[in-house]
Amino acid sequence: MRLNYVETGPADAPVVLLGSSLGADQRMWAPQVDVLAQRFRVIAFDHRGHGGSDVPEGPYTIDDLGGDVVELLDALEVEQASYVGISLGGAVGLWLAQNAPERFHRLVAICPPSNLAANPQPWIDRAAQVRAEGTQSITDATLGRWFLPEFKDTDPVRQMLLDCPAEGYAACCEALSTTNLLPKLADITAPVLLITTDSDTSVPPETVVPLASQIPGAHLEIIENAAHLVTYSHPDVINPLLVAHLA
Numbered sequence: 001m002r003l004n005y006v007e008t009g010p011a012d013a014p015v016v017l018l019g020s021s022l023g024a025d026q027r028m029w030a031p032q033v034d035v036l037a038q039r040f041r042v043i044a045f046d047h048r049g050h051g052g053s054d055v056p057e058g059p060y061t062i063d064d065l066g067g068d069v070v071e072l073l074d075a076l077e078v079e080q081a082s083y084v085g086i087s088l089g090g091a092v093g094l095w096l097a098q099n100a101p102e103r104f105h106r107l108v109a110i111c112p113p114s115n116l117a118a119n120p121q122p123w124i125d126r127a128a129q130v131r132a133e134g135t136q137s138i139t140d141a142t143l144g145r146w147f148l149p150e151f152k153d154t155d156p157v158r159q160m161l162l163d164c165p166a167e168g169y170a171a172c173c174e175a176l177s178t179t180n181l182l183p184k185l186a187d188i189t190a191p192v193l194l195i196t197t198d199s200d201t202s203v204p205p206e207t208v209v210p211l212a213s214q215i216p217g218a219h220l221e222i223i224e225n226a227a228h229l230v231t232y233s234h235p236d237v238i239n240p241l242l243v244a245h246l247a
């Protein structure tokens with residue numbers, strides 16, 4: 001598996017990996033990269049099936065997506081890193097904290113879905129739709145969930161969704177449809193910052209808030225007047241939280 005990544009910041013600084021949301025790629029971290037790169041070696045990567053990474057035929061699983069990140073660390077000869085992920089990328093972060101705890105120092109999980117296996121059919125349906133009609137068929141609805149109407153700068157994110165390979169998007173929907181991270185939350189030992197928002201209709205806050213009491217020592221932040229892609233719409237709020245937790 002060849003994963004695309006973009007590296008910024010001092011080569012000898014502590015490593016922070018950035019994992020994106022479904023249908024997006026490493027470009028979505030533009031509002032964070034320069035701030036984080038002042039202190040960290042920032043590695044923003046594309047999940048398999050996304051951006052410039054390989055696009056094997058699906059379905060994928062959360063084990064595949066998490067295993068790719070561990071292999072990326074191995075390939076870069078990085079023993080330990082911190083990890084920031086949003087949505088699909090946040091679920092991958094929880095998987096990493098559960099399954100490769102020795103490789104991860106600190107974790108930030110932003111709007112992470114944790115048990116979509118409880119209701120898999122919408123994800124199976126979305127995979128079928130995207131395989132049949134492409135990602136353009138879900139772009140308007142996705143942007144409507146990801147941003148409040150007053151946020152206007154959505155064109156770069158629209159372009160990422162349009163650029164996302166249909167097979168990669170669909171196969172990651174299938175990965176989400178079988179993902180249940182709840183049983184091993186209590187095993188997580190890394191310090192975790194959980195972030196949710198008051199207006200997230202993709203991964204509603206009521207599915208994220210309970211995770212904070214199940215992950216030992218987790219800290220929870222609820223961002224007001226924000227929807228799902230809060231890293232993109234509210235960097236002034238999110239970036240200081242990231243720096244404070246990762247430093």
Ligand SMILES: O=C(O)CCC(=O)CC(=O)O
Binds near residue numbers: 021023086113146228
């Ligand atoms: O955004 C993600 O990575 C997955 C969660 C989701 O519901 C995506 C969406 O709103 O399309």
